[in-house]
Amino acid sequence: MSVNDTTKTGIFLAAGLLMATASFLIVRPSTTDVEQDGLEALRNQPLFKDFTDPLAATELKIVSFDADTGKPVTFEVRKNPSSKVWTIPSRADYPADAVNQMKTAANGLIDLTVLDIPTDNAGDHKEMGVIDPTEDSVKTADSSVGKLVTFKDEKRDTIASLIIGKPVKDQPGQLYVRKPGQSPVYVVALDEATITSNFQAWIEADLLQLSSIDVQQIRSDNYSFSVTVNGNRYAKNQTAVLEKDGADWKLLSLKRYDPANPNQPPTQPKFDPEKVNATTITELVDALDDLKFVDVKRKPEGLSADLKADSDLANNKEAQASLFTRGFFPTKNADGEFKIVSANGELSASTVDGVKYTLYFGNISGLTTQPEEGDEAAASEAAQEGVNRYLMVTTSVDDSFFPAPALQPIPQTLEEWEKAQAAAAAAAAGPSLPPGMIIESQEAEGTEVPATEKPATEKPATEKPAEENTSESKPQPPAADDKDKPADPKVDADQPAAEGEAPATESAEETAADADNKSDAAAVETSGSGQETVVGQAFQEDEAPVELTDEEKAEKLAVIQEQIQKANARLLEERKDRMATAQLKSQQLNQRFADWYYEIPESTYSKLRLTRDNLFEGANAVQPPLGPVRPGFQPPGGFGPLPGLGN
Template identity: 40%
Template sequence: MNEGQKTGLFCVIGAVMLAVGLFVSWPASEREEFSVAAGKELFENFKDPLAAASLKMVSFDEAQGQVDTFEVRRDRETGVWTIPSRKGYPADAVEQMKDAANALVGLQILDVQTRNAEDHEALGVVEPKLEALEVGDVGVGRLVTFRDESQKDLASLIIGNPVKDEEGRRYVRKPGQDPVYVVELDEAALSTKFQDWIEDDLLQLSSIDIQSMRIEDYAASMSSRGFSIDRNYTAVVAADGSDWRLEKLLEYPSDNPLADPVEAKVDPSQVVNKEKLNDIKNALDDLKIVDVVRKPDGMSANLRADKDLVSDNEAVQSLVDRGFLPVQARPDAPVEVLSANGELDVTLNDGVEYVLRFGNVSGLSEEDSSEDSEEDSDTGTGVNRYLLVTARVDEEQFPAPELKPVPQTIEELAAMLGVEANKTPETAEEASEEPATEMKSEEPAEAEEADTSKDDTEEADAAEESSDEPESTESEMKEESSAEETPAEESPAEETEAVEETTPSEEPATENPPAEEAPETPASESPETPSSEVGEVEVEGSGEATGAGQGDEDDAVATSDEDSDEIAFADLSDEEKQERLEAEQEKILKENTRMLDARKDRLNAAKRRVGDLNARFADWYYVIPETTYRELRIDRSELLTAAEDASATPGAGQPAGPGSVGPMQIPGLNAPR
């Protein structure tokens, strides 16, 4: 082969290689763009939103020249959602993830805006690649990518600018492709705000369950000499429905904040500021966070610092930077964490106590609005603040129950029952004398019954004589008819019958009992007591028996029971007394066990609740808005306020105002003399 042929062959091979290279390097979008047109779905293979196991959203900060990444992922083994971009903080993402995935499922192309890559910047669909961007770059879009459990892409989209004058429509494109499409996209579910993807109720408490609060108002800081602390006051307030009660108020000497506090004297004309305290209670119920930062590994759930943490300079610096100071009050005291801006302890009625420690300012949050900044322009323009939260059990709510003593001997049982173990001669004598005593005490009552029986007997005799006489006159017939038809007039006869049944009669019973013929003799014929007066006397007597005499009856029953126990226990045989002792022992032991178990159950429930809470709180610094911090704090000057003016309420020596109800007027008693 001559040189000319060789040269021609090389040219042919070069042309073929050039054609292959051009084909391979030709953009995929140019080959695929003709298969994607208006009316088609942008992701035809993405049908099931539940198939999405992770979501990653990348955006570009033009001012800082950096790429921000937000990611939510479901663990394949546990199924728990976490936020890797926040060091694995737990996410409440089941519904949120489904809504976000549905934003791309079935997404249709409304129009193809352009196929020219030079238009990407103007439409805001430049891909956010850190290596290709720098400070000041514009037109960078937000990259949204869904993947399945095997980390295979289900859908990936760059979201650009909104379409002018067409609400809800956006310019979008697929990464690596030039065509820019117009779609109708709801971006609300594709939020990169941290708080939209987490459990927003941090404390998970209800304001109505708050029993008391302990406010520790102090400021701690670190200096070259060590730490310094400026204590203002400590107050304990207890909730009483919608009102509050001041339990304790301690103040510290201004020249020595480490000295023991003294009880402050409260002016009687002042009360706690319940409006402010209710605001704190409501803020606790609605406490939300805007960010989290993982705590040093050496910190435990109860916020006590161990020796390893104190010796770890990096961990100590992490705490100090956020306003939390590990200090040791005495050489033998444990190392604890003080906060830069005081503490708030909140106790619930189930025995769970929250401890909130307020640290330093953390900076602006991503959701701070211009409106918030204007409102807070005089105090720092909407900054945030670090917060440490822990939970513990309030042991004071679980006092040991007062157990009943268990008698060990028959004598101890007798002493517990208030009786004597054995029947002594004196006891027997007293028992024999008791009936006579009772008879003596009943003599006046029997005398009264005898008098009453005598009167009733006379009336009954009169009734008998009238029944033996000839037929009554016409006027007597009318009175008899009137007596039978008036129910109110039957009561004296009925009571006469009751008295006759209960009172022994010395005369033999007649064929026609007086009680049955009593209605024939109207009570009005009795010269001593008119029927109306009899009725009044009966009602008054009934009331006395029901009201004033009830206590005497109860005392009599109780005394009778004690006497019967004394007599019954003393009369028991030794074997029966032993059985009674064992029965009482079993009864008391069961009651004591029930009380101990009830306390144990409540205490264990509180411990489990505290354990669950600390499992969530242990690893994190929380970040709360400055506005929330202000709602949770109260100055000494705000704690107490003047009591409401009570002069408007009529009291002793004050006349009742218009519309008020004066004292009840009783005729004959309230009349002026």
Template identity: 35%
Template sequence: MTELWKTGVFVAVALALTGAAVITTRDRVTRNEAFNDQGQPFFPEFKDPLLCTDLEVVDFDPSTATASRFRVMFKDNTWVIPSHYDYPADARDRLSKTAAAVMDLTKDSIRSDNGDDQEAMGVIDPLDAKVSALKGRGKRITLRDASEKVLAEFVIGDEVKDRSGQRYVRVPGQKRIYGVAVKAEPSTRFADWIETNLLKVDAAKLRKIEFDNYKVNLEQGYQKGEVLDVDRKDSAAPWTMPGLAAGQEVNPDKMKAVTDALADLKIVGVRLKPAGLTRDLKKSDQKGITLTAPTVASLQGKGFYMTKDGQLLSNQGDVRVYTDEGVVYTLRFGEVTFGAGDELEVGERDDAEKKKDEPKKKDGATAENRYVMVTVSFDPTLIPEPRVEEAKPSVPVGQLPADVLAPDPKDPKTIAAEEVAKKKAEMEKAEYEKKIADGKKRAKELTDRFASWYYVTPGASFRSINLDRAALVRPKQVPAPPGGAAGFPGFPGGGEMPTFPDGAGGLPQVHP
């Protein structure tokens, strides 16, 4: 029995060792399979960046413990930003480039399979409500196609300290954390996705600017102001103003600041107009705006007012800008608004517009900005018509002109000259008609673009554009004569007579 018992023990131990070996081998195989995804693409089926029609970025602000969403999507044949009232995403190429960069991301290195490392590596899902930690939350990026199928999804975290150019990346719902060379991190800034230049006007094309300095508010009503017209013949000509006194001129420095501000007027926020107001503003004459309670309330809330006959007025008057393309911009400046982040970009929403999954991003910093409405019209008189050949001056009686003999209509030179003149006139007419057509088209495009929106622009731009006579007019500057400053020519320092060593002043003494 003793020998049999010993034999049984040996067999049991052998079986146990064999089982352990099998388990160890299986664990090694499993571990090898688990780590063999290094260097592989995250989403191998995502091969066409043009399939992406929806990009969403979720960021987390630990100071307010809120997650903010930014989304760009293709809707009704237009790229829009849903969080900003479906404002057009003019920088649509950014989406395809971002999609292409995300599509190529690979699992460059495996950093951890430990869930406890997520906070330290900054890859906690910003939408994960089960995690209480405020720090260590990354940026979640989701790309979808037209059917809302997820093409790719990541949580991008902190930089990998020992791998230059890599960021910690995790796929939502998975524990593994990778080191990845992130080529393009999608921006959540509204300004990065839109055309921020409001007017897109070339300063060299500006020919006339009218400053209508009236004021309107609910307490004092309408206060009439001076209307100032400043114009120039071309981009190289000086600005002039009718009615200036002999010793006055338009301040060229101020006008340079005005034209620069108009050419670079930035959009820092948008607000959606009521549908009825948008519809009326898209009319060709832009007159007869329908007076409804929502329209009046919306306008007055931004510093704009309507007269009984349907004309628009604004808190800080109007500035009308005329271009050599026939396009006329009317800028109406409304109330001041303060804020930063989402508060500045989209303002306060009505309760019906607020979404639980889109909390408002707050920022302690504020800046002075101002509401502005822009309308556009077309004025064909701004485009010069083709010049008609002037008639030759009459010849005094008894005096014959040098070309007294009429040209022979059959002369080849005469025929060629007439043909050249005819073609020139036809080309000039065609060019004029094209400018008229292009100007009308441009005005219509801009009208459709501006009709739906109140814009928020920097307060500094308003102060550079909305000027009165005191700012625009200065005493006429007398240019210094050549060879020296104003005064006695040729002497340094101006007109004082130099002092000579032979006396207190004047010319030197003459000795016989």
């Protein structure tokens, strides 16, 4: 072999070795940080040493693998950098209640300590369940596929990322984990439940945000509505209105319909209010109080917060399909407006503050075939399977909670006002006492005693002559036991009166008459503090009432009119303020409800339905079957055929 051949062979060998080395570096997983620091150096050290502030995390992404779809499933929570509002991008940006939950999740990775490093061999990943769910090679979900968790900051830079695998055998609370793109597997103590993709953990799950004690009135419209290729099918069952009466509920009205002839007038069966099923009503109100939803879908454009559709929605086939498949149908009423009718009726509940919630019950989610109305077996089976039902919610102001106040009429003359005052005083005083009835008072105790009857013709006691006394006669104070006895009616006229006493020159009859006149002279009202205030002055029979001049009458009338006008204005303003408060609350609630279909558990829906079977105690008539299919059928109330369906 020549020198040139030897040289060439050496060059080829060197090149091959170089290529092999490069290939090894490319194929082998990146472990630069591990090689630099050494695996043993990471033991008992934080896995994410630069992640120290949970508030720095403004985005969380959790990816797991769904065996049913054969695809990875992503759950995201993100804080909008401009509005600072948390939303869930994986749920069409539904608002998230994420402040505390995000802090809890981030704290799960902060100071996460490496307890052990069992391997740095990629071949062990499957056994330890740390396969990346986003890898293209993953086709099915099994215990070898882990859960990928990634935290990002407001610049959307990754600050921590981890694949969570299987639990460590015989080591409670410890899990196998690894960083994406790296081979080493670590053992850490991590509560996986703190980093959850459970939708309900990230939202305000109390949908209506009302209290059961505030619900004052319920209206249940039990009907069904569906659309087929042959026409619309509408079957109305019953309408019941209940009102809270103290701690109990009473049935105000009940209308029942013939399902086969829903356009016929309803019957109003007689019912015993005492037989209303208290358990059913209590469960219904409690279900409203604790109404939870398990998922959401965004509604199409063109549907207002009060669920009225515009003309664009009526002509939008895609939007209609979104509504129809979930059991909600825009129908045209007599005024030409489009309003929603739901597949399984409505329920409204008015609260003490005058806000009325209306719930529209749609189809079961995820099922192409819906249980027929009245098919209790199918409905029960659906509930047991854990299915959900679509729901739409809207609110409004219930005007019946704001009746016009009773305003006091404005008198045009002083005489008119005086008559009104006299009539009001007579009405407030109630029936007058029978003749001979008087009210006795016990001033010492400060209390009144019931009226006692005394003969109207009772005469004063016969006077007895005073006994002679040779000593100088002086008035003596009455004994303690005799303080309530009347004084001796006969007193020496020449005897001077004690300080503060009236001269004793009157007879007993005159003294009694004078006391009666004084009691009639003024009406005295005692305030809560015990002070007495004169609220009215009566004229004695021998005194003529003071006559007012025309100018004085006019001035007095003007003052009275102004006082009444101010009182009336206060009543009107109070009503206006209460209505404004209710309107504001309704608007705020509708901002939450307007864009969403909600999914509620079927078990909750069953508690919100008032039927012929559960409204009263004891056995009642079973639910009637649906009415026949009728092409172009028009529901009562002016609703016309659905647009775009060819009927």
